[in-house]
Amino acid sequence: xxxxxxxxxxxxxxxxxxxxxxxxxxxxxxxxxxxxxxxxxxxxxxxxxxxxxxxxxxxxxxxxxxxxxxxxxxxxxxxxxxxxxxxxxxxxxxxxxxxxxxxxxxxxxxxxxxxxxxxxxxxxxxxxxxxxxxxxxxxxxxxxxxxxxxxxxxxxxxxxxxxxxxxxxxxxxxxxxxxxxxxxxxxxxxxxxxxxxxxxxxxxxxxxxxxxxxxxxxxxxxxxxxxxxxxxxxxxxxxxxxxxxxxxxxxxxxxxxxxxxxxxxxxxxxxxxxxxxxxxxxxxxxxxxxxxxxxxxxxxxxxxxxxxxxxxxxxxxxxxxxxxxxxxxxxxxxxxxxxxxxxxxxxxxxxxxxxxxxxxxxxxxxxxxxxxxxxxxxxxxxxxxxxx
Numbered sequence: 001x002x003x004x005x006x007x008x009x010x011x012x013x014x015x016x017x018x019x020x021x022x023x024x025x026x027x028x029x030x031x032x033x034x035x036x037x038x039x040x041x042x043x044x045x046x047x048x049x050x051x052x053x054x055x056x057x058x059x060x061x062x063x064x065x066x067x068x069x070x071x072x073x074x075x076x077x078x079x080x081x082x083x084x085x086x087x088x089x090x091x092x093x094x095x096x097x098x099x100x101x102x103x104x105x106x107x108x109x110x111x112x113x114x115x116x117x118x119x120x121x122x123x124x125x126x127x128x129x130x131x132x133x134x135x136x137x138x139x140x141x142x143x144x145x146x147x148x149x150x151x152x153x154x155x156x157x158x159x160x161x162x163x164x165x166x167x168x169x170x171x172x173x174x175x176x177x178x179x180x181x182x183x184x185x186x187x188x189x190x191x192x193x194x195x196x197x198x199x200x201x202x203x204x205x206x207x208x209x210x211x212x213x214x215x216x217x218x219x220x221x222x223x224x225x226x227x228x229x230x231x232x233x234x235x236x237x238x239x240x241x242x243x244x245x246x247x248x249x250x251x252x253x254x255x256x257x258x259x260x261x262x263x264x265x266x267x268x269x270x271x272x273x274x275x276x277x278x279x280x281x282x283x284x285x286x287x288x289x290x291x292x293x294x295x296x297x298x299x300x301x302x303x304x305x306x307x308x309x310x311x312x313x314x315x316x317x318x319x320x321x322x323x324x325x326x327x328x329x330x331x332x333x334x335x336x337x338x339x340x341x342x343x344x345x346x347x348x349x350x351x352x353x354x355x356x357x358x359x360x361x362x363x364x365x366x367x368x369x370x371x372x373x374x375x376x377x378x379x380x381x382x383x384x385x386x387x388x
Contacts, residue, residue: 113359122158138347152179
């Protein structure tokens with residue numbers, strides 16, 4: 001096992017790689033402290049926006065590095081994993097040798113900020129659609145395998161909080177085997193990409209191929225390849241009536257934003273929502289929300305029309321899986337429209353505004369003496385009488 005495989009990636013980078021990946025001014029400070037004398041310092045680590053605490057990967061890495069160096073770092077976690085954290089509130093305090101901590105700041109901050117923001121997004125999405133199961137389809141949008149692990153972990157943290165706070169179904173699985181353990185699974189989930197539909201030559205044949213290859217698995221069919229979402233869904237339902245009746249058949253809608261779902265246009269979309277969720281049309285607040293309701297792609301109207309057509313044909317046990325841009329805002333609009341979604345496949349809990357993911361650390365005590373740069377006094381440890 002290589003260093004980059006150790007502990008499921010949490011030891012990336014290894015102790016012998018830290019110097020190459022840390023900011024140079026930290027490594028030079030390490031040399032200066034070694035020359036002029038070490039001190040015991042305390043760091044406060046915080047975010048500049050509200051987040052959900054997701055510190056496990058950072059702490060695991062710090063503990064592994066401490067072990068490799070033969071030292072100990074005292075970590076005081078102010079907000080347990082899955083807790084809501086306000087902007088500027090120290091998520092944790094960390095105390096130890098200045099010489100041994102100073103060159104780790106670059107890397108431990110990388111392992112915290114994005115995870116906390118992604119956990120916040122995942123929590124928000126699950127709370128907005130508490131009856132839908134979410135599938136973490138983020139891996140192919142990540143910048144490498146280390147980020148993919150971080151994002152899967154974050155989704156599981158946000159999901160767990162949503163389960164506790166809103167009794168939500170939350171994230172029930174993800175796309176890859178490597179990170180399936182975060183969702184209590186041994187393997188990733190997924191059935192077919194658009195490429196398989198093209199290879200098979202028809203949506204029906206792709207469904208047949210999957211079922212022949214994996215006869216014991218439930219079948220989720222991607223139905224937008226040929227622009228015949230409704231027609232192809234009904235063809236597949238009729239081809240697999242037993243699966244449909246047993247609730248083991250799902251239609252995944254991933255209609256691109258460049259066109260409407262089969263049978264829809266703007267007037268038709270208004271009409272569908274007027275029949276099923278009139279309050280949503282009367283309650284939207286901006287153009288983005290209106291687009292999610294009646295626009296092209298996977299809109300609330302598209303989902304309602306699919307549900308209508310399946311039910312009319314007697315396939316009321318067939319489930320609908322929605323994908324394509326289901327981030328916090330879209331989930332909120334779908335909740336407003338009471339969209340008939342059984343599951344959501346999404347990677348849109350990934351941070352959208354990357355500068356919001358920057359975690360920050362400041363030293364707040366040197367050899368036990370409180371001291372921090374001017375303007376960051378809010379990070380100092382509060383006395384019991386000062387805590388709210």
